[in-house]
Amino acid sequence: MNKDVIIACDFASAEATYAFLDQFTDCKPFVKVGMELFYAEGPAIVRELKRRGHKIFLDLKLHDIPNTVKKAMAVLSGLDIDMCNLHAAGTQEMMRAAVEGLTREDGSRPILLAVTQLTSTSEERMHDDLLIEGSMSDVVTHYAQCAQTAGLDGVVCSPLETDMVKRACGQNFLTVTPGIRFADGQVGDQVRVTTPVKAKTLGSDYIVVGRPITAADDPIAAYKRCIKEFVL
Numbered sequence: 080m081n082k083d084v085i086i087a088c089d090f091a092s093a094e095a096t097y098a099f100l101d102q103f104t105d106c107k108p109f110v111k112v113g114m115e116l117f118y119a120e121g122p123a124i125v126r127e128l129k130r131r132g133h134k135i136f137l138d139l140k141l142h143d144i145p146n147t148v149k150k151a152m153a154v155l156s157g158l159d160i161d162m163c164n165l166h167a168a169g170t171q172e173m174m175r176a177a178v179e180g181l182t183r184e185d186g187s188r189p190i191l192l193a194v195t196q197l198t199s200t201s202e203e204r205m206h207d208d209l210l211i212e213g214s215m216s217d218v219v220t221h222y223a224q225c226a227q228t229a230g231l232d233g234v235v236c237s238p239l240e241t242d243m244v245k246r247a248c249g250q251n252f253l254t255v256t257p258g259i260r261f262a263d264g265q266v267g268d269q270v271r272v273t274t275p276v277k278a279k280t281l282g283s284d285y286i287v288v289g290r291p292i293t294a295a296d297d298p299i300a301a302y303k304r305c306i307k308e309f310v311l
């Protein structure tokens with residue numbers, strides 16, 4: 080399994096994104112494009128980042144009726160992205176439709192991940208607002224198993240949930256984990272954080288790192304530190 084560091088390009092415009100990425104003169108990092116940037120710039124930002132040689136995780140977290148998700152995934156597949164995602168809460172039927180829509184004529188498709196429960200959702204809110212009973216661990220495990228049954232490749236989860244997901248779904252089922260901070264860095268609004276080196280120990284396949292790199296005084300050094308701690 081190829082471990083990699085994915086930089087969360089949480090910028091408001093294409094200009095800001097290119098200005099940031101232009102600093103990386105000797106490598107082409109794997110980047111994550113989220114809702115803010117995609118809604119601001121549309122598919123053009125994805126095409127341009129691809130043209131520049133970046134791998135792309137398009138983080139749009141689809142959740143709708145199966146037919147709509149299938150058609151939307153077919154559009155995303157045509158953008159030649161490398162990774163995308165949806166909410167497992169959309170049901171196994173929706174996830175199967177997503178796999179179908181995403182699969183190209185030659186049988187290839189981007190990596191498809193499921194969001195189980197957002198890491199911003201506490202167990203209490205899940206019980207009281209969503210009326211989902213059971214522990215957070217049981218719900219995350221069950222959603223991951225549903226995603227696997229539907230044919231998905233893995234989940235986005237907390238690094239602290241990686242081991243649990245791997246035990247339930249096997250080592251080859253991918254875990255892509257945000258919530259990464261350097262041991263000597265700012266935590267910001269993230270709550271359950273781990274360092275790149277700890278995420279590696281816990282078994283994450285990819286770490287998603289935003290502000291520890293994008294807001295660093297020296298983003299290149301911060302990225303290389305992530306690679307050193309997590310990949311090498």
Ligand code: C5P
Pocket residue numbers: 087089113197198199235236257258259269287288289290291
């Ligand atoms: O700046 P920071 O490293 O906190 O960025 C983390 C990125 O991962 C953000 O783009 C955030 O939206 C995303 N993310 C997350 N937690 C999740 C899912 C996605 O932090 N559960």
